[in-house]
Ligand code: GLC
């Protein structure tokens with residue numbers, strides 16, 4: 001692949017690094033930029049094309065970097081601007097793109113903009129945030145709830161008004177209706193793009209604009225007991241407002257002041273609303289993250305339906321993408337089980353669209369249960385005991401059998417998985433049948449077979465636990481057959497065609513086996529079939 005090609009983000013494989021947990025270099029138990037540099041050869045060998053870094057900017061770390069106090073400064077915990085410059089240079093030298101996290105919806109309450117804004121009602125930055133008088137009853141201005149528990153409005157004694165925070169009260173929302181705010185963030189984007197950053201993943205992009213009249217949100221008639229309390233009301237007026245698309249088009253235009261950059265949006269919405277984030281005439285985000293696989297029932301029929309719905313909903317010319325995990329969601333290996341994690345990998349890397357991997361999923365890392373006294377995540381601290389905690393998917397990367405899994409010489413900021421002595425990069429890398437070897441083989445096959453990247457997606461009718469589809473381009477076609485069940489399955493159909501042979505099994509052991517219209521899938525097995533090579 002020509003990496004300077006305009007299509008790099010369509011053709012490449014993305015990989016999310018959660019910097020706190022990837023590699024520590026200075027012995028403080030927290031991952032950092034020098035640590036990431038040290039691990040670039042690993043990422044290169046894995047075969048990925050682009051790294052997305054969760055926030056590395058100056059922050060009081062109330063939400064582990066998603067509360068920024070200086071958008072153009074590196075937090076000392078992660079290193080210095082020199083380290084960053086070295087990271088981007090080494091990444092580019094290794095042929096890897098580097099994407100940063102842009103967090104424009106809110107700042108830290110310690111950001112100088114908010115300190116000014118808060119200082120008085122007359123301050124010129126007052127309107128940079130969302131300040132409102134209390135409601136008629138003396139309470140908050142409306143019924144909007146914080147995703148991290150409680151009202152989304154915090155009262156400021158000194159100035160007698162409330163400010164809005166969709167997340168922690170330490171994360172006040174910026175007022176995106178204010179043109180100065182927009183320009184300030186666009187300048188932040190230009191700063192990083194000017195340094196050669198290849199694009200942004202934009203945090204909670206669907207939150208940026210709120211209802212101009214701050215109307216009360218309606219109750220959620222489908223609220224389930226045991227779910228987080230903010231789900232008691234819908235977010236009809238607090239998120240996904242029509243005007244947000246104008247803002248996103250402006251952000252996109254900023255990225256286009258530079259060559260070949262990409263804008264990715266974090267958006268949790270049903271598919272039919274998600275696709276609006278490609279924008280009018282595709283002038284919005286190039287990749288509105290598609291999280292459909294994160295919440296679907298893990299069954300052949302429901303995945304088949306999601307793929308069909310998504311393919312159908314995509315506007316003409318829009319490029320699809322798929323995600324199996326991130327720093328906010330339960331690890332895929334725990335959600336679907338260790339056996340199905342391999343099938344999930346084959347699915348992610350053979351569907352039509354750019355795949356984004358989450359660090360550690362390639363070694364099958366599982367959700368780690370976190371003891372109450374070890375909890376770090378503010379979401380879990382505010383809403384304890386119902387399983388919302390995100391620490392379990394953020395545990396340190398398991399590199400080797402060394403102390404602390406080779407992650408750090410010090411006690412890591414979150415506990416390590418107990419099985420790291422077996423489940424680590426060094427051990428799994430040496431095992432030709434491991435999940436890590438599978439990920440490498442899948443990425444390598446994707447690189448070799450253009451039909452897996454640019455080919456069409458065609459569903460092939462199947463029953464029960466079997467999911468079958470074809471990817472076809474001018475270069476030829478391949479068939480993917482996945483068994484999502486833990487019983488062997490037999491698939492007989494002329495639709496897969498004759499004279500096929502197995503190119504890859506999720507067990508890495510059937511390459512070259514001939515198939516004649518009848519396919520035996522072992523329990524939890526996925527296969528990629530190509531034309532017979534004789
Ligand atoms: C996004 C981030 C999440 C963070 C939240 C608030 O959803 O992925 O980690 O807590 O935004 O910034």
Ligand code: MG
Nearest residue numbers: 024026030032
């Ligand atoms: Mg460190």
